[in-house]
Amino acid sequence: MAVALTSSATAGPPTQPADSAMIAAMARDFGITTDQARDRLVREDAASRTEGDLKAKLGPAYAGAWLNGDASQLTVAATSDSQIQTIRNAGATPKLVKNNLGTLDALKTKLDNNARKVTKAVPGWYVDVQNNTVVVLTRDTAGAKQFVKSAGVNEADVRFEQSVEDPKPYIDVVGGNAYYIGSGSRCSVGFSVTNGGFVTAGHCGTQGASTTQPSGSFAGSSFPGNDYAWVRVSAGNTMKPEVNRYPGTVQVNGSTEAAVGASVCRSGSTTGWHCGTIQQKNASVSYQEGTVTGLTRTNACAEPGDSGGSWLAGDQAQGVTSGGSGTCSGGTPVMYFQPVNEILQAYGLTLMTSGGGGTTTTNPTGPTGPTGPTNPGNTTWKQGTAYAAGATVTYNGANYRCLQGHTAQPGWEPPSVPALWQRV
Structure with a gap:
């Protein structure tokens, strides 16, 4: 029998209460009440933690996970009968399948x-x-x-x-805030990083391209193949761990990845706040400029003028707008975002969170971590564990402090991901 998802379904620190405007946008786009939207976010937070824990426990038998329509039930697929009870014990619904996730990813x-x-x-x-x-x-x-x-x-x-999709990268954009590239094309700030800049979409500009409002330049860019970049801003700009929600702002408190079926909301100056759900991950999209892999597919709408903008699940950063098909005024939208954790890891960046406050840039330096609360004592790093910013762990005899909230995954050992962990 399926067990309903609750906030206590798995261990780990809860995320902060969702912004009221995000709740209102979810209620509008999902056709539910604001109380139902809040309850959904609680269930989704629990599901993300449960998914991370089971992914580590199931190992090669893991074949993916997803939420049902109202996020009341998490299903976890596995290739082995012996893992069925483990899934049930975690409060999720098991599904026995032929292919594990590694096989599907290899195809x-x-x-x-x-x-x-x-x-x-x-x-x-x-x-x-x-x-x-x-x-x-x-x-x-x-x-x-x-x-x-x-x-x-x-x-x-x-x-x-x-499919009738005709995906295009949305280059003429404003997301949280506008910035301008070269002679006047516009893109949007995705998320601030503590390294003196922000992440955005790669199709917005090539490495070395100059920006204004704020002034700076592309320190790195990858498109096609990927669709990510980061801009290093000039001295005097104040970086904030916030996303513009038109009006007001939303605080960013981490980058724990949401499950398939979870709700996400995106910001863009053309269409404002709009919400939808995550449909698939690790999608490849064929743009005219070339193919981009590793994107997340959603049914939230966007239009030209929204590229590079922020995607949030509750207060957790998810990614930046890449492109897609459809509009917010009719039809069935299909929109893709570039996951933010991949960007941070690719460039060794640290997401700025509300626990670390804003920073005014001088000459950009290396990553500096937030000053949020730490655990009362070190614990041994473990796959599938949800770590909050400020948590401390021990790995191979060394101590590390968590720089941004996330769920530990294979390959994300503290020495390997300086964007997530700082040795202390």
């Missing part, structure tokens, strides 16, 4: 490696954990099958899905 990687041969027949592809397969979107089935074959993937191992 998708083969398609990613063949991206140079993609045509307009294939708008994108992604891992679909709910159906335990890889979906290839197609406008022309014959062309899509040829693409899959040339990647060395068996047709029987993927599902072809007819």
Whole structure:
């Protein structure tokens, strides 16, 4: 029997109460009351922690997880009968499947490696954990099958899905706040980092490109392939751990990744606040400029003028707007964002959170951590554990302080991710 998700479903520090304007936007876009929106966020927070814990416990048997429509039930897929009771004991609903997540990701990687041969027949592809397969979107089935074959993937191992999507990167944008690139194109600030700048979308500018309002330059940029960048701003600008929600701001308190099925809200000056749900992760999107992999697919709307903007689940940073199809005035939107944790790890950046306050830049220096509360004593670092900013752990005999809230994943050991951990 399924067990309802509650805030005590798994150990770990709770996130801060959601901003009232975000609650109102969720109520508007989901057609629910504000009380129901608050309850949903509580359930989603519990689900994220449970998912991280089970991912570590199940190991190679893990095959993905997702929430149902109202986020009242977390389903976790596994490839082994022996893990079913472990899933039930955690308060989630088990589903026995054929392929583990590693197998699905490997199939998708083969398609990613063949991206140079993609045509307009294939708008994108992604891992679909709910159906335990890889979906290839197609406008022309014959062309899509040829693409899959040339990647060395068996047709029987993927599902072809007819699509009218025509994804485009939204480059003329304002998100939280506007900034300008070169001679006048606009993009939006994603999230402030303590390194003296902010993260944004890679298609907004190439490395070295100058910016104004705030003044600075692109210290790193990757597009296509990825769609991320960070801008180092000039002295005198004050960085804030906030996102513009038109009107007012939302505080950012970490970057714990939300589950498939969880609610997300995005900010953009063209369309304001809009919310939706996470549909799939690790999606590949075929833009005219080239293919971008590792994106998160959602049903929230956006329009040109929203690129690079912030995506939040409660008070947790999720990513920056990449592009998509549809509008906020009609039709069925499909929108993609670049996950923020990948950006932070790629450039060794530290997300600025409300526990660390704002910083006024002088000459940019290396990462500096927030001064939030620490645990009363060190604990040994463990996969699947949700760590709050300021938590301290021991790993291989060394002590580390958590710089931003997250759920520990394989490969995120403290020495490997300076964006998340600082040795003390």
